[in-house]
Amino acid sequence: MTETHAGDTRALEALLFVSDEPITIPVIAQALELDRKAADELCDRLMKELEDRGAGVVLRNVAGGWRLFTHPDTAPEVERFVLSSRQARLTKAALETLAIVAYKQPVTRHQVSSIRGVNSDGVLRALQDKGLVEEAGREETPGRPILFATTPTFLERLGLPSLASLPSLAPLLGPDADEGANEGDDEEQEPAGAEAATTEPAESPE
Structure with missing residues (x-):
């Protein structure tokens, strides 16, 4: 040694x-x-x-x-310095998109846009330019869309050793997050054709 x-x-x-x-x-x-x-x-x-x-x-x-x-x-002093120096910061849209990629990766451009509800092509390109997101192969579905994932720079900026260290989303979702999934399980189901059986008969021709 x-x-x-x-x-x-x-x-x-x-x-x-x-x-x-x-x-x-x-x-x-x-x-x-x-x-x-x-x-x-x-x-x-x-x-x-x-x-x-x-x-x-x-x-x-x-x-x-x-x-x-x-x-x-x-942190307070550094934040004041950064803000006063007008350093470039991620926009709300970029942070939102980055969070989706981080927790859902690998994810396609369409999947990101579907979750956000708006087209996210430009935001993804910006995150790629900043080195926070990168292409991670293609999905084996028709059209083989590009998959996106976070980069080592993303971990570096957050001070994390690996993706396994990302905080869990469960505490943010609350205890009622999955109640809707089981809602109605105990309700009596109408038999098939019930709606048709209760419809009024057609009027007889005069």
Whole structure:
């Protein structure tokens, strides 16, 4: 096993600072000339050091790699800065479409539009341009429509290690969400042809 030293921690911080995407352990190991186990332990150590000193950034393992994020406690200040800087933000339509893709993926363009009730072609293209959504093959149905899914960048932006970490929708739906599905199960069903049996007889010709 390759030994690490203080200079490695400093170098790791520098790598994480200049990277615009999560850095995998193999890449870190190669850059710092360490074996993978040592690189992994170095990341764990830096993560703890940042926490212990109350730094304004935290180190997280997301989307298969390590990346620096602003500390959750600094959210109000960061939000004010972002808003005052007029940074580009996702529109309501984009957030809605992204949520549908995230929870229903892989999903077709038509399925997204059907759920939203409006054409979503332009929104999907915008999400693709931002690197949050990508094509994920084709559905084996007539016409073979394109399927869409979220990207590693989506996980990275949300600070999630995998799609399995997405919050459950159940608490948002409420306890009565599926009552309608069973409504009427206990009601007596009318026999077939009942409607025809109760119709008035045709008038006799005069």
